[in-house]
Amino acid sequence: MPPALPLPTIDDVRAAAARLRGHAHRTSVLRSATADARTGASLFFKCENLQRMGAFKFRGAFNAIAKLDPAQRRAGVVAFSSGNHAQAIALAARELGSTAVIVMPADAPAAKLAATRGYDAEVIPYDRLRESREAIAQRLADERGLTLIPPFDHDDVIAGQATAALELFEDVGELDALFVPLGGGGLLSGSLLAAEAVSPLCAVFGVEPAAGDDGRQSLRRGEIVTIGIPDTIADGAMTRHLGERTFPIIRRLARDVVTVDDAQLVDAMRFFAERMKIVVEPTGCLGAAGAFAAANDWQGRRVGVILSGGNVDLARYAAWLAGA
Numbered sequence: 001m002p003p004a005l006p007l008p009t010i011d012d013v014r015a016a017a018a019r020l021r022g023h024a025h026r027t028s029v030l031r032s033a034t035a036d037a038r039t040g041a042s043l044f045f046k047c048e049n050l051q052r053m054g055a056f057k058f059r060g061a062f063n064a065i066a067k068l069d070p071a072q073r074r075a076g077v078v079a080f081s082s083g084n085h086a087q088a089i090a091l092a093a094r095e096l097g098s099t100a101v102i103v104m105p106a107d108a109p110a111a112k113l114a115a116t117r118g119y120d121a122e123v124i125p126y127d128r129l130r131e132s133r134e135a136i137a138q139r140l141a142d143e144r145g146l147t148l149i150p151p152f153d154h155d156d157v158i159a160g161q162a163t164a165a166l167e168l169f170e171d172v173g174e175l176d177a178l179f180v181p182l183g184g185g186g187l188l189s190g191s192l193l194a195a196e197a198v199s200p201l202c203a204v205f206g207v208e209p210a211a212g213d214d215g216r217q218s219l220r221r222g223e224i225v226t227i228g229i230p231d232t233i234a235d236g237a238m239t240r241h242l243g244e245r246t247f248p249i250i251r252r253l254a255r256d257v258v259t260v261d262d263a264q265l266v267d268a269m270r271f272f273a274e275r276m277k278i279v280v281e282p283t284g285c286l287g288a289a290g291a292f293a294a295a296n297d298w299q300g301r302r303v304g305v306i307l308s309g310g311n312v313d314l315a316r317y318a319a320w321l322a323g324a
């Protein structure tokens, strides 16, 4: 069944880019002679781990809140997330003179609760085992007139996330391939819209954890497949299914969805720390691990990689780097 509303287009992506100008960082694209020598490809790393609040999610959150009408913006927004979307919504709301309520598990890491509150959001803790965060967020939206902003299945979020890949193509020119971390598909569907418009021959791949290959299954089956909560260190890709808005774009434009395991993510994390001197979180390494694994197919070709985020608990990070 075709979606009821037209899907976002490159015009929406360009409009998002204009809204984000002066608010989001135009993040660096890093090269590494070592990575090129090891893979035989020319790699271009788009460093969204250096984005504001540490991940590309600021782009989609900002675009979605910027598009609200003044009354909606005054009333405020609500989101449920324990990860980067929470901090993105909190920072974007503050930046745009709105207010954010974030529904977070009561047992979320203290550092994440503190970071979200640090951006002036009101945190509503809930009991993960007894309560539904969707229901709580919906009740808050109804009672307080808040606008609910989902983490990926929303046209303005998709258009905002797309601006990272758009900048990459603008900065380095057309690419032969692009590897993109995949959770619910906001980043991938947006990247596909950008590639279709400005680098139409580029083969775009989504990369997801092997333990949570719902995206791959969905492509194979031609419909959205829902899985159990995946067991992986890629905590930003523990989504159980793609979105109603993201899947049709992925299905139409993605070359494929590939998977990597946690050991490959740790190898990539270590590579970025040791060789490129950058901190990339496990989920942020999905695209890179996918590109490293596929290197044989891209000898001598120009390959883009989106490093999607850098927010990681330092104690766990140290243990992964140390090989513990």
Ligand SMILES: *Cc1c(COP(=O)(O)O)cnc(C)c1O
Pocket (backbone or CB within 6 Å): 055, 056, 057, 083, 084, 085, 151, 152, 161, 181, 182, 183, 184, 185, 186, 187, 188, 236, 237, 239, 281, 283, 284, 308, 309, 310
């Ligand atoms: C959310 C997130 C992803 C996955 O993005 P989707 O739009 O849900 O596919 C990847 N990497 C990081 C760092 C994230 O925070």
